[in-house]
Amino acid sequence: MYRLCIFDLDGTLLNTVNALTYTTNVTLAAFGLGPIVPEQTKRMVGDGYRTQMERALKACGDEKLAHYEAALPLYMENFAKYCMKDVKPYEGIEHLLEYLRKKQVKIAVFSNKPHDQAVENIETIFGKNYFDCVRGEQAGTPKKPAPDGALIVCREMGMTPKECLYLGDTNTDMKTGIAAGMDTAGVTWGFRDRAELEALSPKYIVEHPSQVEMIVEKANMPNEDLNERK
Template sequence: MYKCCIFDLDGTLVNSIKAISYTTNLTLKKYGLGSIDEDQYKIFVGDGYKKLVERALIYCGDKTLIHYEDALVTYMEYFKVHYMYEVKAYDGIKDMLHYLKKNNIKIAVLSNKPHERTIDNVRGIFGIEYFDKIYGEKDDVKRKPDPEGAIITAKELGILTEHCLYIGDTDTDMKTGIGAGMDTIGVTWGFRNREELESYNPKYVIDNPNEIIDIINDHRSKIDNSICI
């Protein structure tokens, strides 16, 4: 029976692409580079801000990453100010979270966004009542797609990994959940398409947050029926 849902943040719970693109384009502007459109950023995101800045610089012509170290500092300075810029929960997310909480499903966030900004984003959009654990990128935990963060999160919640769903919108998330031994859900409303998600063979690919509720209920029914038999 599924007892826990671990969610990616950007592109899964919240649409933050405007904040990401705005902050990164401000960073590029400092060096006379950019700007880059939002659709391109949907490809760049998923592996943490350091990789995002690297990809953006190379895309704009800084092939040898002359500005890289300074750009990381600049990005973080801008992001502290603009991390909530037009960030919104996707339709149906809050209702889905409310259902999970009401039905005693543990709920966590595991993001490659810097840890403090992850907490700020989650609390700024959802408040404090839903999530049992919130983790962003931290120096002492390997960044996704390494499954370490997902495994640690499950352990801290007292849930076996086989009783967890991992939910995300990118190849990074598919690798993370599968690597952690969790049934993994790819969501199509985020930053990548169905074809890319399916290529990594997650357990499920869904188009609407309500399908998470259906998956949990169907799984529970199958277990109950097997017990009865």
């Protein structure tokens, strides 16, 4: 039975690729580099903004990362301004979230995005206190794919990992959910392709949020109902 769904943010709940691309390009331009395009961004994000900027700099010719240290605080300054640019939920996400709330399944966000921007993204789109927990990157907690943050969310919600369904769109997310001992679902509508997700053997691969509703419905069905349907 699933009592908590933990969602990745970028590429799972929200399409943030334009905001991430724009912020990266504004940062790169300060050093005479770039631009990159959204399809490149999709491959660069997911492991925190430091790794994202490392990948972007190298892609634009700064192989020795001469601008890396200067780029990090500049990226964060720019991201504070542009983190909501063109951000919108994926088709079917709002219906899925309302379904989960109606079924009294807790909903949480766990992201490698800096915490303040993760909260801004979620509260701007869905409203304050819509999610039971929102957790971005925080000092002292290893970022994904380490399972620590996911397990902290689980404990804060009073759940065990076996009661959680973890959903994400990258190999980093698959590693995170599996390492946390949670049933893990790879979503194909985000930033990475199906093959990347399948390579990590998550319990589920879903192509639309409505499939998550069916997974939860089946998992939470009383045993007598299951027996009747056999």
